[in-house]
Amino acid sequence: MTVEVRPLGDKCNIKCRYCYQEGIRTAGNVPTRYDLDAIIATLDKLAEPFSLFGGEIMLTRRSDLERLMQLGFDRYGGVGMQTNGTLIEERDIELFRKYHVRIGISIDGPGPLNDARWAGNLPATRRATARIEAAIETLCREGMPPNVIVTLNRMNAAPDRLNVLCAWIGFLGGIGVRKLRLHLLEQDETEAGEGLALTAQENLVALRRLKRFEQELPSVQFDIFAEMAAMLGGDDAQTSCVFHACDPYATRAVVGVESDGRLGNCGRTNKDGVTHMRAGREAFERQLSLYRTPQADGGCQGCRFFLACKGNCPGTAIGGDWRMRSIDCPVWFGLFEDIETELLANGETAISRSERRSDLEAKMIAAWSIGDNPTLHSLIKQAGTP
């Protein structure tokens, strides 16, 4: 579980066109103030390591931010922070060092490759991008290389730009960045991500290119491919939330601590502009439904990758309706096929091709039916080798 502290909710200083929080901001549902004591009281109750998140976390008053950093450092030896990097200043570097802040920065590429992360007009966007690039280089030079999140879109991963993106990632590796997370652009109903979304085929081409490129990089790791291989191997202990059975009413992977200390969900499924609070009970209607719904109707019936994929993130569901499978299904399916082929060629097992797959699926469905969500690993262990 990731605990995300969000003092200012979805408030952000830039307005990335593809941001999944834009619906909340458009609806005006962003807090203007926060209750730090209430936030800390909730963190006390949760007693879990946490990350500083947003919106843009660096909009938080520095003294309050430092208090949260210190809390994380004192209790857990450090704290995570996800930022767009545009508001990092010289004085912040020392705070990051002092409180062992693990920085994650979102950027889609240098200069024009980052234009989808819009800051109001083109000069402001380029200025913001330059500040992000500066923050990454500075953090690397200070021995605190950030993790980087890159969202693939038409500005950075269209066929004629993909080589540039790869070369830039190689540069990042050269200055010290070690982990890079690749995201697919969250498509919405407005003209396919306002013209920014790649087609499924383009996404697949880009990810395959990046997967090959990962082999050439001495030090940078894209976590997504290793996670997919792990899921097919039945090892879901360390994989990220998109491959787990997410309940959008009570997201297990992400618990938000909001401006007034209340608990929130991961905001990816907030399509109607409202940050709903966590439901009293976690349940798995989505997975139960996807398993039995034909693929033509937005389900996953008969898909051999269901145990590994589970319909993927409900925030990326077809039509913005969490009850459907991910709109990125063709991309994930293609990659799972590639990785499955590699695993089998290497003499390893893949649950998608296991004789025990239907038995494992039945056990998982039975567990979800009573509101339980066991790990795939535990089911395989019970059942013996897949």
Add this chain to the structure above:
Amino acid sequence: MTAALLTCSLTWPRPPLAATPREADIAKAAAQRISFSGPQTRALWQPRLERLGEVALAIELEMVRRKRIPAAVLWTGHDGIGALTERARSIGLDAKPIKASLGYAADWPLEASIDDPKRLLDYAFLIGAAPLDASIAEPAADGLEQAAIRFGYPPCCAKSWADYLRQGGSDPLARLLARGHKTAVPAYVALAVLGLGPIRHGPCAADCSATRDQSRAFLNLGRELGFAEEMSWLDEIADWPVVASLVNGIAEVTTAAFRCTWLSDEDTSPRHGTAATRPAKRVGAAAATVKSADSADILTELGVGFEAAGFENPFAMRSRFSTVVWEQTAALRRAASAVHVGCGDGLLLELISQTKPRLRLYGTEQDAAAAGASRRRLGASLPVLSGPSIEALAALSRLAPDGIDLAFVDPERLDCREALAAVRAIARSVIVIGTDRSLHRHKDMDTLAVTMGLALLPGRAGRVSAALSAPSGRPH
């Protein structure tokens, strides 16, 4: 109401019920899946909904006691059975178990074990006047309609519900939320799923007038029993705008106060469901930028001439210049003019102009091709002076007779020893830039400065740029 009774829930709809519903207890499932839209709405409505649950139970049992319906069906966990039967007995009714179902794992008592499965089960009890015949709640298929009428269904709803049960359905709302159903479902119908009233039966249609009459009867009985305030809450809920849908067998109801969901029946109607309502997004600016960026040569835009400028690749040059601007933010804020001596393709000047658009900027560049690239990048309004450094700086001093506030310079790129002196003569402050070439050779800005015989301002050395101190600074 005893505390123990709160652990039980009234079924919705009333019997007859499906033999194998997807949710054994829809009302409980939907109630546990309520997700409030904010803390204020939760603070207001959570206790109200809990209270309405208690009141609905009281009203339903009163209807049994008055023999308006033959029985009520309640679900409870193993630990609630004693209190439930005692409560029934206290009002002269009997309680009889009719079925059991594996409950939700989250509701299992901590000390429960698979070796003692009875504590993992939820139990349905029929509450009615003795002697109780369990078959009244689950009659044979040919008696469903009559059973429904006995349990208070209006005839139109009884027939509809019996037909639906015979087709294998289990959730009355599934029919109303199905894609093919055209009539909007009002809140008091959609939220009947919570089991709170005022609709206690499965309605045949969203606008069924007999159902509306039944609803009024429930409210009237509630008021007669002293629950006036609670019935006013139900009146309020009845007027809420509501969005309700059924997609792939999952029902969802969204109001301004909360949303809830539950496993319903499959929708057998042919077309796809309506997606969630989403606010409109901005579209205009986005399309414009996609076009402009696509029309440019991306590598030129990123930066050319990186090797001559002392960098390993265009990304390093852009990143470094961005970092120089970032490090010198305060100096740039104070300045009114700046020059980049040896400006290459003008990238640093472009980044500076994006940070401080009103700054008067100048460039000098010895290489004619690079100077041309710089002019193309920066436009005609920003002077780029070409030619050897000394000549270009002399031209600059004529162009800016009052001097320049800031000069950015890579000392290794100056073509003669006198050039730095000329820079210092024209600029009130000189910022030395560390390139890949110079930093690989000298490791850091301090060593770079010492090696080149430059003195940096004390305490002002950045990671990739530094200000020269005023009094000295001659080339090595």
